[in-house]
Amino acid sequence: MSLIRIIDANKKYPNGVTAVYDVSLSINKGEFVFIIGSTGCGKSTLVKMIYREVKPTSGKILVGGVDVAKLRNSRVYKIRRKIGVVYQDFKLLNQSTVYENVAFALEVLGLPKSEIHPKVLKALDLVGLKGKVKQYPNQLSGGEQQRVAIARAIVNGPKILICDEPTGNLDEKTSFEIMKVLEEINKLGTTVIMVTHDHEIVEKMQKRVIRLDAGRLLKDYSEGTYQNESN
Amino acid sequence: MKAIRILGRSIRDSFKSVFRNFALSLASISCIVITLIVVSISIILTYNVNNFATLVEKDVTIVVFLDTDVTDDEIRDIEEDINKLSNIETCTFQSKTEIASDMMESSSELKAILEQYTDETNPLQDTFKVKVTDIEKIKDVADAIKEMDKVSVVKYGEDMIEQLVSVFDIVKNVSIGMVIALILVTAFLISNTIKITIFSRRRQIEIMRLVGASNLNIRIPFIIEGFFLGALGSIIPIVATCYGYTALYDNFDGQLFSPFIKLIEPSPFIYQISLLLLVIGVMVGMIGSALAVRKHLKI
Ligand SMILES: Nc1ncnc2c1ncn2[C@@H]1O[C@H](COP(=O)(O)OP(=O)(O)OP(=O)(O)O)[C@@H](O)[C@H]1O
Ligand SMILES: [Mg+2]
Numbered sequence: 169m170s171l172i173r174i175i176d177a178n179k180k181y182p183n184g185v186t187a188v189y190d191v192s193l194s195i196n197k198g199e200f201v202f203i204i205g206s207t208g209c210g211k212s213t214l215v216k217m218i219y220r221e222v223k224p225t226s227g228k229i230l231v232g233g234v235d236v237a238k239l240r241n242s243r244v245y246k247i248r249r250k251i252g253v254v255y256q257d258f259k260l261l262n263q264s265t266v267y268e269n270v271a272f273a274l275e276v277l278g279l280p281k282s283e284i285h286p287k288v289l290k291a292l293d294l295v296g297l298k299g300k301v302k303q304y305p306n307q308l309s310g311g312e313q314q315r316v317a318i319a320r321a322i323v324n325g326p327k328i329l330i331c332d333e334p335t336g337n338l339d340e341k342t343s344f345e346i347m348k349v350l351e352e353i354n355k356l357g358t359t360v361i362m363v364t365h366d367h368e369i370v371e372k373m374q375k376r377v378i379r380l381d382a383g384r385l386l387k388d389y390s391e392g393t394y395q396n397e398s399n
Numbered sequence: 400m401k402a403i404r405i406l407g408r409s410i411r412d413s414f415k416s417v418f419r420n421f422a423l424s425l426a427s428i429s430c431i432v433i434t435l436i437v438v439s440i441s442i443i444l445t446y447n448v449n450n451f452a453t454l455v456e457k458d459v460t461i462v463v464f465l466d467t468d469v470t471d472d473e474i475r476d477i478e479e480d481i482n483k484l485s486n487i488e489t490c491t492f493q494s495k496t497e498i499a500s501d502m503m504e505s506s507s508e509l510k511a512i513l514e515q516y517t518d519e520t521n522p523l524q525d526t527f528k529v530k531v532t533d534i535e536k537i538k539d540v541a542d543a544i545k546e547m548d549k550v551s552v553v554k555y556g557e558d559m560i561e562q563l564v565s566v567f568d569i570v571k572n573v574s575i576g577m578v579i580a581l582i583l584v585t586a587f588l589i590s591n592t593i594k595i596t597i598f599s600r601r602r603q604i605e606i607m608r609l610v611g612a613s614n615l616n617i618r619i620p621f622i623i624e625g626f627f628l629g630a631l632g633s634i635i636p637i638v639a640t641c642y643g644y645t646a647l648y649d650n651f652d653g654q655l656f657s658p659f660i661k662l663i664e665p666s667p668f669i670y671q672i673s674l675l676l677l678v679i680g681v682m683v684g685m686i687g688s689a690l691a692v693r694k695h696l697k698i
Contacts, residue, residue, distance in 0.1 A: 242614055249611035259606055263419055275408050276612035278401035320610065 169233075170194035171327065171359055172218060177227035177237075179213050179383075187213035188224070189383035195361065197327070200354045202370050202394075203363045205380035211363045214380065215330050218361070219251045220244050232327065249277065252321030252329045252358075256336035258313045260305040260320075266292065267301040270320045277324070291323040292316075295349050311342035315349060322353055329353060331362040335369065343369060367396045405616060413624035416600070417631075423596040424628060430588045431632025431683060434581070435676045439640045441578040442672055448570050451660050452534075455563060459534055461541050463527040464552040473549050474525060481529060484543055488530040495523040524551065535564055593628075593684075593691040597621065604695045614696050621688045629684025630677065637673040644669050 172195040179188040187210040195201055203211050216222040217229050220236040229237045236247050260269050270291055274284045292298050295315035305313050314334055321329055331350065335343035347369055354360045364370060370377055377389040417424045463481070465474065474492065481490045499521055503510040516522060529544070531537050537555060545553045597604070607617045645665045654661050 245608070245611045245613045245616075248609065253609055259602065259609070261603060261606065272606070273610035276405070276607055276610060276616055278405040280404060324610070 171197040171199075171232060172361075173228070173230040174214075174217070175228040175230070177214075177217060177224045177229060179210070179217065179222060180225045187383055188217070191227075191380075191383075191385045193378060193385060193388060195359060197359055198354070198357055200351070200360045200373070200375040201362070202373070202375055202377045203361065203380065204365070204367070204370060204377060205386070207365075209380045210383040211380055212332055213383075215332055215361060215363055218328070219253055219330055220247050249324060250326050250328065252318075252324070252326040254314070254317050254321050254329070254331040254334045256333040258305070258310075258317045260313060260316055262305050264304070265301065266297060266303050266305070266308070266316050269305070269316055270323050273320050273323050287323050287325075288319075291319040294322070294352065295319045309342070310338050311345060314338065314342075314346055318346070318349060318353070322358065326358065328359045328361065331360070333363055333365065335364065335366055340368070344372075347373065370394060371396055406619065409620040409623050413620045413627060416620070416624055417627050420596060420599065423592070423599060424631075427592045427596060427628045427684070427687075428632040430592050431629055431680050432635050433588075434683065435633055435636035435680055436639060437581045438578065438679060439636050439672055439676055441574045442675070443640070443644060444574045445571060446668070447663055448567050448574075450663050451655075452564075452567050454661055455534065455567075459530070459537065459555060461527075461529040461531070461537065461544065461553060461555045463529060463544055463550055464524040464554070465526065466549045466551045467524060469525060469549045477547055477549065478527065480547055481527060481544060484540055486531050486533050486536050486540055488532045489528075490530075491528045493526050493528060495521045495525050498523050498526065590687050590691060593625065593687040594694070597688070597691045597695065601695050604692070608696075617696060618689060618692050621692045622685050625684035625686070625688030626681050627684070628688075629680035629682065632684065633677045633680035636676050636680075640672050640676065641665075641669045644672075 174191055174193050177188055177191045178186065180186045189210075191214060203214065205211055213222055217224050218231060218236070220229075220239055224237050227237065228235050231247060232250065234247070239247060261272065264272065267288060270288045271284050274287060279287075289298065289301075292301060295318050297312060297315050297319065300308065300312065305316065308316070314337075318329075318331075318334070329350070334350070335346050338346065343366065350360055350362065351373070371394065374392045374394065376391050377387075377394040378385065379387045379389070463477075465477065469477075478490060478492060481487060496518055499513050499516075502523075503513050529540065531540050538561070541553050541555055544550060604617055648662050648665050651662060653664070
């Protein structure tokens with residue numbers, strides 16, 4: 169059974185813009201999926217529906233068998249604990265250290281210190297930041313900050329990791345380092361969904377690719393079949 | 400266990416954030432300080448005015464002097480007539496012999512003078528002391544008694560009482576009006592300051608939502624922070640109230656203008672006010688935070 173199933177999802181924003189139009193797709197456990205398309209075609213809106221930041225106007229969004237579209241606002245936190253999210257702008261707490269930023273995700277869940285400590289170190293080790301636990305975000309490079317954000321997203325061991333343009337602010341070399349980290353996380357069993365504009369990365373990785381166009385699903389390339397058609 | 404850990408961390412985080420966001424915390428605290436000082440002054444004012452009013456009401460007596468040739472029957476009639484009037488609390492008769500003996504006891508000079516008279520030649524007059532329930536209508540009572548037969552003079556501190564009563568009323572109304580107006584203004588200020596504080600930390604709220612904190616979980620640190628801000632904000636007003644009022648009381652020797660108007664004693668009055676200020680401060684802080692954070696939660 170697929171981990172995520174989107175069935176006839178539509179999203180019309182209150183201002184009248186239809187960002188997602190009749191999209192249906194399913195993603196299996198352990199997959200690595202890119203979502204691509206031109207600016208404003210609804211990529212972010214589509215992934216936001218998965219972690220229930222946005223509620224679809226119609227359609228079903230099944231995550232692990234639960235229709236998150238029907239989830240009440242006060243219950244959204246339950247789905248958030250199963251999905252890690254990484255953004256282009258990192259969203260770190262600048263007044264907290266690297267360690268505190270990652271530990272924060274577990275502290276709000278009420279885990280004891282004795283459980284938090286090894287998990288945080290493991291996550292920071294995985295993203296290659298074990299030596300920088302005491303630094304503050306503004307003392308780190310963009311790539312390093314993004315690794316902190318990734319560590320925070322996976323520290324709770326989520327089944328799904330959603331990354332919305334995680335390399336959008338990073339140079340080519342750093343971007344590929346981040347991709348290595350994501351691939352590593354995927355190999356450990358986490359399903360990774362990544363929104364990107366970077367065709368080079370998509371081409372090089374040769375994973376499944378979903379192309380959107382004006383809110384519609386234009387093409388779904390299975391693993392190893394993607395070719396850059398935009399140039 | 401989990402809940403206790405979350406609460407403990409919330410307390411720690413709110414403590415940190417009060418200091419990390421010191422400028423904004425200071426703004427919220429200042430608002431609370433101003434409100435509480437105003438509240439404190441108003442409470443002191445209204446309570447003292449109320450106290451004066453009760454003291455005055457208790458003390459004010461109409462003294463009715465009867466004609467010298469009044470008979471016992473007539474005295475009884477007059478007493479009955481007075482008691483028939485509305486707004487009478489007590490009406491006590493004092494004969495001229497009683498008054499004379501009271502006076503002789505109070506001073507030896509008076510004694511020497513009064514001893515020259517017998518009961519028959521006593522130059523004093525029989526009197527009634529009348530107390531009223533409603534001080535504002537004392538004039539009506541006095542006027543009615545004046546009309547009675549065999550009543551020679553009716554005395555009460557006419558002008559003083561009337562002025563005092565109207566001054567008390569004005570002070571009371573003005574201070575209540577002031578309190579309401581200022582509380583509204585400062586409540587607005589506080590909610591705005593806290594909104595700015597929280598707006599500056601919407602990233603923190605966003606991240607908490609992102610990593611799966613429940614709404615209650617997100618709110619608790621802010622509410623605790625509001626509690627701290629309120630408690631911190633009440634320190635200066637409480638100290639000011641305690642020292643200020645005690646100093647005022649000592650300075651005026653516990654009375655205002657005349658021994659007639661007594662101030663409320665500082666203890667336990669100042670402690671009661673302090674407790675009230677702390678409670679108001681903490682409530683305002685907590686409610687302000689809870690409302691302000693609500694906007695950033697999708698509920
Ligand atoms: N909160 C919102 N309210 C109204 N309209 C929105 C909102 N968010 C997005 N939109 C609109 O929906 C459309 C799709 O937006 P979305 O952010 O999903 O695009 P995107 O593919 O992620 O674009 P980009 O590549 O620039 O990030 C756009 O036209 C956008 O203006
Ligand atoms: Mg986007």
